Amino acid sequence: MCTICGCESAQTHAPHVHDHPHGEGDHVHARVLQLEQDILAGNQHMADHVRAHLASQHTLALNLVSSPGSGKTTLLVETVTRLKAQQRPIAVIEGDQQTSFDAERIRATGVQAVQINTGKGCHLDARMVHDALHDLPALPHGVLMIENVGNLVCPAGFDLGEHAKVLVFSVTEGEDKPLKYPDMFQAAGLILLHKCDLLPHVRFDVDRALAFVRQVNPDAPVIQLSSITGEGFEGWMHWIDTQCAAA
Template identity: 80%
Template structure:
């Protein structure tokens, strides 16, 4: 949680319940500290969820499908997103919100396809939150019967806990990361509605056991849909686009 990693630099509803109370012996009680951390965590998530619900209502009014793309760094998420919007823009209105700690490189790659993109730089923050997405939406047109793709900061920990108002989290899991990633980061794999197994064109060059990886995924999240694909060759993209169309129909 961000109350532990420290990336939540300015929580909107954080309260210090021991303000003005000091101890002469110079250390905080462990129980008091735990209570403060739990209260801060509750306040952060409650405030975030309130904004996320507002976003969800706004998107539902426009029949807009919003997806939160999450992954570890280097999974090929941006390359996959570029290929996705190239194919999708002829079918439906589409826009992208890009999250990175620094630079606007990824947003520039999206804009080069002719699709609108808003870049969010989180600085020391390790994830997007609902307030950031809410503010970014003010820079995008309404996407009636369209798709909003939110590329989160590369991180398999904190983004699992933060609702951005999306329909589903889509986890990009690269075959170069090893089969045991689902067991190392179970919270994120449990939160995913769809897992895209990316870079499958590299399988002939890797010692990646697909059966073992699928077994670990099912151990953590037996209900998640899984699509194997390659953003480089385009293999598997029709399945991915078909899943998107199904979700759009339900939006």
């Protein structure tokens, strides 16, 4: 059981600590904090190893995060299709609690994908990514896309060795998501405002949402796009190209 979020993650198993009465609460609390620190330190060590490995191949790794239902997989399918057309090496690591549906959608494009099922775990961790890389080809000067489990809480605290977290924020969600989940929005290196083709049909104030984004993350660029109409994809692909050049 992960002492940080309560999920059962392969990387974050830790001994169960019983709460004791009779004045032992402070000791138990200190022990739990130490376990959390050990878990995150172990994950960080593995993430640094993954990052060094990818850097040696000049591979750009992007960690796509979002809440469930944001259209992250649909966006990813369109993205890898365009990258493949550019002859850029690309592969995908798919994270989900159950099923392999998302990986199958990626493979249908001709791009190799590894599915990671986390079971009761609510996020990927660096060990999972490290192990998945053994099932993928080298991607010199290419792109590794990591689709994290749909969750706006736990993935914010776990480095996977990525170059940047890309947050997919859908217009079908509330404008106040940045204020409700500030850690995730603060961790994002890029924010994609997705499903913009639905704006005429939903109550979503773009200006208000962007103002909330700026309150918690003044620096991350925001791209408005739609995987259905293609709106904004030129900017998204250009951002990937610039990050590849930096990698």
